[in-house]
Amino acid sequence: MAQKPSIPKGTRDFTPDEMVRRNYIFDSIKEVFQRYGYMPIETPAMENLDTLLGKYGDEGDKLLFKILNSGDFLNKADDGLLAQKDSNRVTGQISEKGLRYDLTVPFARFVVQHQNELSFPFKRYQIQPVWRADRPQKGRYREFFQCDVDVIGSDSLFNEVELIQIVDEVFQKLGIRVVIKLNNRKVLAGIAEIIGEASRLTDITVAIDKLEKIGLEKVNAELSEKGLTDYAIAKLQPILSLSGSNSGKLDQLANILVSSEVGTKGVEELREVLTLVDSLDVETGVEMDLTLARGLNYYTGAIFEVKALDMQIGSITGGGRYDDLTGIFGLKNVSGVGISFGADRIFDVMNQLELYPPEVTTTTQLMFVNFGHKEGAHCLKIAAQLRNEGLKVEVYPDSAKMKKQMTYANKKNIAFVALVGEEEMNAGTVTLKNMGTGEQNSVKVEDIIGTFSE
Amino acid sequence: MAQKPSIPKGTRDFTPDEMVRRNYIFDSIKEVFQRYGYMPIETPAMENLDTLLGKYGDEGDKLLFKILNSGDFLNKADDGLLAQKDSNRVTGQISEKGLRYDLTVPFARFVVQHQNELSFPFKRYQIQPVWRADRPQKGRYREFFQCDVDVIGSDSLFNEVELIQIVDEVFQKLGIRVVIKLNNRKVLAGIAEIIGEASRLTDITVAIDKLEKIGLEKVNAELSEKGLTDYAIAKLQPILSLSGSNSGKLDQLANILVSSEVGTKGVEELREVLTLVDSLDVETGVEMDLTLARGLNYYTGAIFEVKALDMQIGSITGGGRYDDLTGIFGLKNVSGVGISFGADRIFDVMNQLELYPPEVTTTTQLMFVNFGHKEGAHCLKIAAQLRNEGLKVEVYPDSAKMKKQMTYANKKNIAFVALVGEEEMNAGTVTLKNMGTGEQNSVKVEDIIGTFSE
Numbered sequence: 001m002a003q004k005p006s007i008p009k010g011t012r013d014f015t016p017d018e019m020v021r022r023n024y025i026f027d028s029i030k031e032v033f034q035r036y037g038y039m040p041i042e043t044p045a046m047e048n049l050d051t052l053l054g055k056y057g058d059e060g061d062k063l064l065f066k067i068l069n070s071g072d073f074l075n076k077a078d079d080g081l082l083a084q085k086d087s088n089r090v091t092g093q094i095s096e097k098g099l100r101y102d103l104t105v106p107f108a109r110f111v112v113q114h115q116n117e118l119s120f121p122f123k124r125y126q127i128q129p130v131w132r133a134d135r136p137q138k139g140r141y142r143e144f145f146q147c148d149v150d151v152i153g154s155d156s157l158f159n160e161v162e163l164i165q166i167v168d169e170v171f172q173k174l175g176i177r178v179v180i181k182l183n184n185r186k187v188l189a190g191i192a193e194i195i196g197e198a199s200r201l202t203d204i205t206v207a208i209d210k211l212e213k214i215g216l217e218k219v220n221a222e223l224s225e226k227g228l229t230d231y232a233i234a235k236l237q238p239i240l241s242l243s244g245s246n247s248g249k250l251d252q253l254a255n256i257l258v259s260s261e262v263g264t265k266g267v268e269e270l271r272e273v274l275t276l277v278d279s280l281d282v283e284t285g286v287e288m289d290l291t292l293a294r295g296l297n298y299y300t301g302a303i304f305e306v307k308a309l310d311m312q313i314g315s316i317t318g319g320g321r322y323d324d325l326t327g328i329f330g331l332k333n334v335s336g337v338g339i340s341f342g343a344d345r346i347f348d349v350m351n352q353l354e355l356y357p358p359e360v361t362t363t364t365q366l367m368f369v370n371f372g373h374k375e376g377a378h379c380l381k382i383a384a385q386l387r388n389e390g391l392k393v394e395v396y397p398d399s400a401k402m403k404k405q406m407t408y409a410n411k412k413n414i415a416f417v418a419l420v421g422e423e424e425m426n427a428g429t430v431t432l433k434n435m436g437t438g439e440q441n442s443v444k445v446e447d448i449i450g451t452f453s454e
Numbered sequence: 455m456a457q458k459p460s461i462p463k464g465t466r467d468f469t470p471d472e473m474v475r476r477n478y479i480f481d482s483i484k485e486v487f488q489r490y491g492y493m494p495i496e497t498p499a500m501e502n503l504d505t506l507l508g509k510y511g512d513e514g515d516k517l518l519f520k521i522l523n524s525g526d527f528l529n530k531a532d533d534g535l536l537a538q539k540d541s542n543r544v545t546g547q548i549s550e551k552g553l554r555y556d557l558t559v560p561f562a563r564f565v566v567q568h569q570n571e572l573s574f575p576f577k578r579y580q581i582q583p584v585w586r587a588d589r590p591q592k593g594r595y596r597e598f599f600q601c602d603v604d605v606i607g608s609d610s611l612f613n614e615v616e617l618i619q620i621v622d623e624v625f626q627k628l629g630i631r632v633v634i635k636l637n638n639r640k641v642l643a644g645i646a647e648i649i650g651e652a653s654r655l656t657d658i659t660v661a662i663d664k665l666e667k668i669g670l671e672k673v674n675a676e677l678s679e680k681g682l683t684d685y686a687i688a689k690l691q692p693i694l695s696l697s698g699s700n701s702g703k704l705d706q707l708a709n710i711l712v713s714s715e716v717g718t719k720g721v722e723e724l725r726e727v728l729t730l731v732d733s734l735d736v737e738t739g740v741e742m743d744l745t746l747a748r749g750l751n752y753y754t755g756a757i758f759e760v761k762a763l764d765m766q767i768g769s770i771t772g773g774g775r776y777d778d779l780t781g782i783f784g785l786k787n788v789s790g791v792g793i794s795f796g797a798d799r800i801f802d803v804m805n806q807l808e809l810y811p812p813e814v815t816t817t818t819q820l821m822f823v824n825f826g827h828k829e830g831a832h833c834l835k836i837a838a839q840l841r842n843e844g845l846k847v848e849v850y851p852d853s854a855k856m857k858k859q860m861t862y863a864n865k866k867n868i869a870f871v872a873l874v875g876e877e878e879m880n881a882g883t884v885t886l887k888n889m890g891t892g893e894q895n896s897v898k899v900e901d902i903i904g905t906f907s908e
Contacts, residue, residue: 004783005563005566006505006567007497007498007501007502007505007567008500008501008551011498011499011500012498013495013568015495015571016494016578019493019494019495020493020494023494034817034846036841037817037818037866039470040468040473040474041467041469041473042467042468043467044461044465044466045465045499045597046461046462046465046596048461062524067519067553068519068521068522068548068549070516070587071516071541072539072541073541074536074539074544075541077539079537082536082537085526085529085531085536087525087527087528091522096462099521109461113459113467118469119861119862121851124470129499131499142500143498143500151851155852156830158824158834158851159851161834162849162851276831276834279831279834280834280835280838281839363488363491364491367491370610376610377730377733380615380730380733381734384735385735387623388735390489391489392489392490393491394491395612395616397608397612397613397616398608398610398612407573408574408575411573412573
């Protein structure tokens with residue numbers, strides 16, 4: 001009995017229809033990246049576990065897919081640990097490699113390993129799958145694509161501005177209306193400082209991150225629970241209720257944070273980025289948002305997040321500046337900034353809002369119906385000529401029933417079929433049928449190409 | 455002490471230079487596939503071990519990279535086997551998934567699993583990495599790319615012809631001179647039959663496969679060793695020394711194989727394919743070659759192999775017809791034919807023969823040198839305009855030393871840099887420097903784009 005085939009939980013096959021749409025998204029994004037001088041790299045699916053472990057927290061270590069060593073892998077395992085079935089400690093003895101968990105750590109590893117070949121600032125993009133042994137659920141996969149763009153080796157704020165321009169262009173190109181939220185880790189540190197709770201930065205940001213969801217009152221309650229003094233909470237209120245334009249908010253914030261060096265630096269950075277963005281042709285709204293705190297332990301300056309306006313789906317792109325990404329691999333004091341486009345979520349938005357231009361679904365432009373060996377062989381020649389002129393052409397390979405051939409053309413969204421029987425062969429013509437309208441025309445072989453360039 | 459980063463043996467990073475060249479190869483190949491109506495699919499990196507095991511022989515099973523189950527994986531392992539350290543039998547208890555070993559088995563699995571969504575004949579291409587725990591050596595990697603094109607669900611020889619056209623176009627496009635070798639499994643079966651050794655088909659083909667390398671005498675010795683009668687070996691001689699044109703060889707072979715039904719069918723198939731190819735505009739030489747026996751246990755009709763003429767590197771593309779690929783997954787009697795382009799070998803040939811067109815190495819077209827914040831901010835605006843007009847433009851993000859900025863532009867092969875100081879800002883111009891010739895010109899901002907479209 002043959003096995004019924006299936007694929008691992010949380011993984012996906014991509015059919016031609018899906019591939020064409022995904023490639024449209026990736027190609028659109030890549031084209032923008034390239035217009036700004038970013039270059040592609042790729043890293044191996046497998047990394048040494050040394051490279052991966054300890055970079056994503058304990059939870060992340062558990063979610064790494066580990067590769068079993070080849071050959072007699074149990075040979076090196078400890079008898080005692082095997083007898084105790086201590087999976088945790090045996091893992092390191094029977095596995096040395098894992099599948100990449102994100103593109104950031106491999107990128108840091110790449111930069112350190114190739115530092116002498118690269119010219120800095122190094123501007124790269126990378127679009128590859130990553131793997132996580134997460135519990136699969138709707139919209140969350142065990143294999144999914146990341147699409148990262150980073151510049152490393154420059155602390156100029158021009159880079160932050162450029163990433164905002166890129167986000168703007170990508171989503172305009174794709175037709176997704178978005179807002180870009182902008183914050184700065186230094187501002188958050190300044191706030192914690194001036195309310196006298198510098199050591200509680202994480203608690204504070206975790207709480208105010210929920211402002212939109214749970215409201216001011218509950219945020220204050222949570223802060224109180226976490227042990228913030230009433231004084232600190234009272235001092236935080238005007239910050240939480242900042243409103244108005246970006247520049248209005250910045251002016252208020254500058255006053256509030258005047259006594260904090262790091263906070264003032266953060267305000268200056270935000271102001272410079274927003275001023276430069278205003279001077280450029282950026283159509284997407286950029287909103288200062290103090291509640292934005294993603295990846296706080298990691299980012300050191302700007303923090304970005306992009307939200308779709310016409311669909312509830314959370315963040316579809318995000319990133320920020322990090323000052324010591326490569327330090328873990330021994331290259332210190334290299335500042336970088338980057339963003340990651342959420343390919344799967346963008347795919348979901350494009351599908352739900354039906355944002356693909358019509359040409360994205362078209363495939364073969366013309367199919368020759370096969371009436372028999374002699375007629376088919378004749379069509380092969382015409383097809384070869386038309387392909388030389390750049391047309392996408394198929395000859396149906398079997399002289400199957402007309403209905404079957406037409407169904408094939410329909411399913412594949414082929415716009416025109418050519419019917420060539422003995423009569424057409426003798427006359428040097430084809431009968432061209434528009435599959436959309438059903439209209440049929442007799443066309444000379446040499447005039448076929450013209451009907452497609454009209 | 456920070457770790458010195460490295461990647462697993464037999465895997466590779468691809469730098470921007472390499473990526474650009476590899477993408478050129480893949481894009482060229484894809485464009486040809488699409489012109490013939492082939493559509494892309496992708497399958498997950500991980501497959502269930504059920505899907506993979508037993509499909510590549512015992513050796514293949516050993517070379518599969520297996521993924522360790524998540525969580526407390528030892529829990530399900532047998533105490534006795536663990537105590538004996540029986541790696542072989544423990545594997546199946548602690549691992550359920552493996553990395554794909556080729557694209558063929560996942561494709562068969564895909565076709566069976568999605569048979570109700572697909573329209574047949576199904577024409578697909580697939581370009582993805584595969585993984586094998588082979589001993590790494592020069593030119594052999596543990597992660598490498600395959601690039602497969604197949605049509606499944608049609609036994610028309612038009613498909614074989616189309617694949618030859620595709621090979622011809624791909625290698626003409628890439629500029630690699632090749633010869634296409636063609637054989638047919640049915641002819642080999644016919645030969646074994648008429649010399650009275652039908653059961654020794656494999657021994658015979660393994661021996662004659664070496665004809666070119668070791669010569670006729672040694673081939674005969676090997677056949678004798680394998681137990682072929684002197685009668686059989688004598689009867690084989692005229693076949694081994696067939697010469698002349700394809701049609702000459704076919705005429706001789708037709709005579710020799712006249713009493714074998716399967717052999718005669720094979721000759722007819724070869725003749726039809728070669729006749730059709732002759733009638734089309736195929737420039738690459740197609741040579742009938744009876745010594746070609748690749749993947750014999752697998753192919754049932756045509757067998758293809760492509761060799762580069764200007765470099766000794768073995769086969770760079772190959773394939774054939776298989777009549778029961780999907781049978782292992784329960785879908786019987788579906789015939790297909792396909793070829794696989796050896797991406798890594800093609801990459802090696804392109805590199806060694808330096809076959810890339812000059813535009814493949816170009817990246818950013820124009821870089822603005824950064825003389826300071828004010829000048830840089832001014833350049834950001836000009837750069838944004840130029841990108842809108844389709845140019846690939848960078849603004850160097852830091853106001854670093856001139857030499858550093860120029861070195862960056864040089865290393866990245868940027869053709870032009872623009873110098874914009876206070877004077878140029880006031881005059882609405884830029885000083886455009888051709889990095890190749892060193893020539894400098896003052897150009898109005900609105901005329902920059904024109905100098906690139908000349």
